[in-house]
Amino acid sequence: MSDTLTAARLDPADREALLDIATPIVIVGHVDHGKSTLIGRLLYDTDNLQDGKVAQIVESSKKRGLAVEWSFLLDSLQIERDQGVTVDSTRIPFRLGNRQFVIVDAPGHRQFLRNMITGAADAEAAVLVVDANEGAQEQTRRHAMLLRLIGIRHIIVLLNKADLLGFDEQKIRAVEKSVTELLAQLELTPSLFVPASARDGDNIASRSEHSPWYTGPILTEALAAVPSGNTRAALPFRMPVQDVYRFDDVRYVAGRVERGVIREGDTVEIGTQGSKARVAKIARWHATDRNEAEAGESISLVLEPDVIPARGDMLFLPHQAPEKTARIRAHLFWLRQEPLRVGESFRLRLSTAEHQVTVASIDSVLRLDDLTEQQAEEVGPEGFAQVTLVAGEAIQFDTFSPGTSDGRGVLVDRNQRIVGGAPLLGPADLKSGHAIHPSGGEVGEAERARTKGHKARVVWLTGLSGAGKSTIARLAEKKLFARGIDAFVLDGDTLRMGLCSDLGFTDADRHENVRRAAEVAKILTQAGQVVIVALISPLVTDRAQARKIIGGAFDEVFVDTSLATCEERDSKGLYKAARDGKIENFTGISAPYEAPTKPDMHIKADGATAEQNADALVTHILSVI
Amino acid sequence: MDHLDQLEAQSVFILREAYRKLKPLTMLWSLGKDSNVMVWLARKAFMGRVPFPVMHVDTGKKFPEMYAFRDEYTKKWNLDLLLGYCPPVEEMDPTLPPAARSAARKTVGLANMIEANKLQGVIAGIRRDEQGTRAKERVFSPRGASHKWDIRNQPPEFWDQYATPHEEGMHIRVHPLLSWREIDIWRYVERENIPLVDLYFSKEGKRYRSLGDSDITSPVESNASTVAEVIAELETTKTSERAGRAMDHESEDAFERLRVAGYL
Numbered sequence: 001m002s003d004t005l006t007a008a009r010l011d012p013a014d015r016e017a018l019l020d021i022a023t024p025i026v027i028v029g030h031v032d033h034g035k036s037t038l039i040g041r042l043l044y045d046t047d048n049l050q051d052g053k054v055a056q057i058v059e060s061s062k063k064r065g066l067a068v069e070w071s072f073l074l075d076s077l078q079i080e081r082d083q084g085v086t087v088d089s090t091r092i093p094f095r096l097g098n099r100q101f102v103i104v105d106a107p108g109h110r111q112f113l114r115n116m117i118t119g120a121a122d123a124e125a126a127v128l129v130v131d132a133n134e135g136a137q138e139q140t141r142r143h144a145m146l147l148r149l150i151g152i153r154h155i156i157v158l159l160n161k162a163d164l165l166g167f168d169e170q171k172i173r174a175v176e177k178s179v180t181e182l183l184a185q186l187e188l189t190p191s192l193f194v195p196a197s198a199r200d201g202d203n204i205a206s207r208s209e210h211s212p213w214y215t216g217p218i219l220t221e222a223l224a225a226v227p228s229g230n231t232r233a234a235l236p237f238r239m240p241v242q243d244v245y246r247f248d249d250v251r252y253v254a255g256r257v258e259r260g261v262i263r264e265g266d267t268v269e270i271g272t273q274g275s276k277a278r279v280a281k282i283a284r285w286h287a288t289d290r291n292e293a294e295a296g297e298s299i300s301l302v303l304e305p306d307v308i309p310a311r312g313d314m315l316f317l318p319h320q321a322p323e324k325t326a327r328i329r330a331h332l333f334w335l336r337q338e339p340l341r342v343g344e345s346f347r348l349r350l351s352t353a354e355h356q357v358t359v360a361s362i363d364s365v366l367r368l369d370d371l372t373e374q375q376a377e378e379v380g381p382e383g384f385a386q387v388t389l390v391a392g393e394a395i396q397f398d399t400f401s402p403g404t405s406d407g408r409g410v411l412v413d414r415n416q417r418i419v420g421g422a423p424l425l426g427p428a429d430l431k432s433g434h435a436i437h438p439s440g441g442e443v444g445e446a447e448r449a450r451t452k453g454h455k456a457r458v459v460w461l462t463g464l465s466g467a468g469k470s471t472i473a474r475l476a477e478k479k480l481f482a483r484g485i486d487a488f489v490l491d492g493d494t495l496r497m498g499l500c501s502d503l504g505f506t507d508a509d510r511h512e513n514v515r516r517a518a519e520v521a522k523i524l525t526q527a528g529q530v531v532i533v534a535l536i537s538p539l540v541t542d543r544a545q546a547r548k549i550i551g552g553a554f555d556e557v558f559v560d561t562s563l564a565t566c567e568e569r570d571s572k573g574l575y576k577a578a579r580d581g582k583i584e585n586f587t588g589i590s591a592p593y594e595a596p597t598k599p600d601m602h603i604k605a606d607g608a609t610a611e612q613n614a615d616a617l618v619t620h621i622l623s624v625i
Numbered sequence: 626m627d628h629l630d631q632l633e634a635q636s637v638f639i640l641r642e643a644y645r646k647l648k649p650l651t652m653l654w655s656l657g658k659d660s661n662v663m664v665w666l667a668r669k670a671f672m673g674r675v676p677f678p679v680m681h682v683d684t685g686k687k688f689p690e691m692y693a694f695r696d697e698y699t700k701k702w703n704l705d706l707l708l709g710y711c712p713p714v715e716e717m718d719p720t721l722p723p724a725a726r727s728a729a730r731k732t733v734g735l736a737n738m739i740e741a742n743k744l745q746g747v748i749a750g751i752r753r754d755e756q757g758t759r760a761k762e763r764v765f766s767p768r769g770a771s772h773k774w775d776i777r778n779q780p781p782e783f784w785d786q787y788a789t790p791h792e793e794g795m796h797i798r799v800h801p802l803l804s805w806r807e808i809d810i811w812r813y814v815e816r817e818n819i820p821l822v823d824l825y826f827s828k829e830g831k832r833y834r835s836l837g838d839s840d841i842t843s844p845v846e847s848n849a850s851t852v853a854e855v856i857a858e859l860e861t862t863k864t865s866e867r868a869g870r871a872m873d874h875e876s877e878d879a880f881e882r883l884r885v886a887g888y889l
Contacts, residue, residue, distance in 0.1 A: 022628075256638050296631060298633075415791040
């Protein structure tokens with residue numbers, strides 16, 4: 001009965017609109033160019049206000065001694081009204097004919113860029129409000145650049161306050177031309193320019209009589225024409241693993257299909273490791289069983305064999321693999337107050353994956369005054385740049401593409417704060433990019449440091465046999481590498497197996513062993529590496545020589561473990577052999593160990609775990625590279 | 626996918642993020658339509674289970690029908706129910722208008738529960754279309770140790786990357802229904818056949834559109850006695866949903882003050 005009742009009361013367009021998914025539209029522009037006024041007017045003219053709202057606006061405006069202020073509608077927060085600026089982005093549902101929209105109001109105030117991104121990042125189209133009288137201003141350029149970086153393709157330019165130019169065609173065309181040129185510099189092509197007055201409602205929801213020369217669509221017509229096509233289902237399948245559950249002895253691989261379609265029976269490849277599994281079941285609860293799932297669906301897969309992928313692993317179909325590289329070129333919009341510098345490390349979040357990356361180079365920075373790309377040492381707050389990111393492992397990704405979730409990189413700092421957006425542009429070509437200058441065949445120390453994101457260094461671990469030097473060195477190496485730092489361990493046993501296999505354990509041979517280790521370490525630093533040498537190197541004079549060979553970038557680290565502990569550990573059985581007299585010249589037993597008197601770092605290894613000692617070493621290394 | 630499918634998929638994604646990233650986690654179950662939808666969505670996300678406790682912060686002043694509903698569905702849905710209690714109104718800020726002062730009890734009750742259980746995540750069923758202040762919310766909204774909502778200093782949130790706690794004593798309010806409209810909730814209730822407290826349906830020409838404490842919530846004029854009739858009614862109304870909630874209307878900023886202090 002009620003269905004019949006409803007059908008009788010609603011016309012088909014109304015019903016369709018109520019069932020529509022809303023198209024997000026972001027409204028941006030320089031402060032005071034009239035964004036909030038436009039929204040208020042738009043809602044009023046299109047009958048999208050709840051009863052009582054208009055009266056409320058009139059009353060609020062009166063209270064503050066103002067004429068009707070449409071912007072009050074949005075500024076529903078007391079603090080905003082008192083300041084007269086929109087603090088944060090707001091979403092307002094809005095209907096035009098049979099179509100639903102969500103208007104995202106983004107603030108024009110400069111320091112609130114991060115709020116704007118919050119509102120604008122998933123918009124389908126944008127209205128860029130430009131005061132026809134003032135023309136494009138700093139925030140006009142900033143917002144336009146952001147529209148480009150977040151991948152909004154449909155841009156409607158509203159030339160507001162056209163009444164101040166008397167809706168003069170020539171004057172308005174001139175503004176249009178200058179804005180077109182400006183956007184072209186950012187590789188943006190607006191779909192349309194609409195001369196309008198938001199305050200008076202000209203060309204918003206009804207055609208103005210003041211601009212008879214303008215025959216294009218008015219704003220509401222332009223919005224209704226925004227394409228809402230979702231083409232993600234037609235692209236190759238991608239599902240980043242969000243989590244893995246085990247309920248009632250069944251393992252579920254949970255995630256959202258980001259694009260394409262997956263069917264039961266399909267074989268999927270999992271992440272970078274190349275393992276494969278068959279989709280045995282697409283599991284859903286309280287839903288009609290369907291043997292396929294398309295882009296946008298949050299599902300759970302049961303895989304055969306019962307492999308256990310990790311969060312962040314990408315599932316894809318064979319022969320449709322994403323890009324895979326450890327060096328990525330990316331756009332960047334920088335949200336932190338402190339500038340970004342080369343060598344800083346972050347977590348790169350990419351849908352559900354997270355990778356440690358280092359900014360290896362800042363390839364260019366956009367200057368907003370004239371929209372040119374400049375060389376720069378740093379990216380300032382709210383700046384736009386192109387950078388090269390380097391990870392410790394290969395990252396799987398698709399190049400950023402508007403209308404999809406591909407390549408949507410986000411940088412977070414060690415406190416998990418989002419500090420920037422990084423649309424991924426593709427693998428970084430080692431040969432191009434000005435971080436390296438192959439011409440003339442000379443690549444200097446500084447260039448290498450810039451490319452690697454850190455300086456070269458030798459960290460020389462000295463201590464008794466069994467003190468834990470190699471263990472600490474290996475752990476630190478792993479930790480550093482995970483941070484994108486090119487670290488390498490040179491340990492005594494490795495050297496003696498090859499390079500120094502001709503040497504024994506006499507004083508002279510030991511001296512030569514240390515010298516060769518120092519020379520190799522030096523060469524590695526010239527290659528830009530952080531070298532962790534793990535060598536007993538018992539004599540003060542030998543270590544002094546090593547420091548001399550290597551030069552300034554040298555740290556002596558004393559791994560201080562008591563002889564008793566080393567002997568008790570005796571991992572290689574050497575102490576016992578030495579005590580039994582089977583080994584001669586054994587340091588600490590039958591040969592001297594001269595402890596450093598002023599090491600650059602003193603690891604008192606007895607009271608801590610190897611893990612803790614390695615962490616301390618990593619901290620020290622990070623402070624010197 | 627129709628628009629309910631899309632809303633559902635996005636909410637499931639959010640709930641799975643919360644379950645993965647925030648521990649301990651709990652869901653506020655106020656027994657109203659939105660929080661029932663939320664429990665339902667959790668079951669969608671986790672194959673019929675709710676793998677974390679649900680929490681009812683009880684003012685002691687709910688309608689008797691709501692308590693009966695709670696007891697029935699705690700069992701039927703196999704929920705791990707946490708109960709929190711609210712301090713008496715005399716302990717609340719006396720400068721708040723009467724209804725807001727009464728509602729503030731819940732804020733304190735919730736804060737006590739968060740502290741007692743050292744919660745890192747609290748899932749709440751607020752929607753942007755309910756009230757202007759709620760429209761400013763993030764999906765993951767960080768709260769400092771004082772539980773205050775710092776509206777002027779919210780973190781950026783885009784491309785499905787959400788805030789995580791980074792300080793001792795901090796927690797995250799998770800809002801999986803933020804993008805839903807009132808009518809979406811009802812259509813979803815209809816499609817999924819989700820049980821609701823009877824108070825939502827008309828008796829003698831009146832029904833509750835939104836359920837709060839029995840002393841500060843009033844019914845609206847309505848003849849809608851089934852889910853389908855409620856939907857039909859909502860398709861044509863322009864009156865706001867919270868019109869029957871006294872605390873929203875006492876002064877221009879009463880509700881905002883409540884929210885900044887940690888109210889939902």
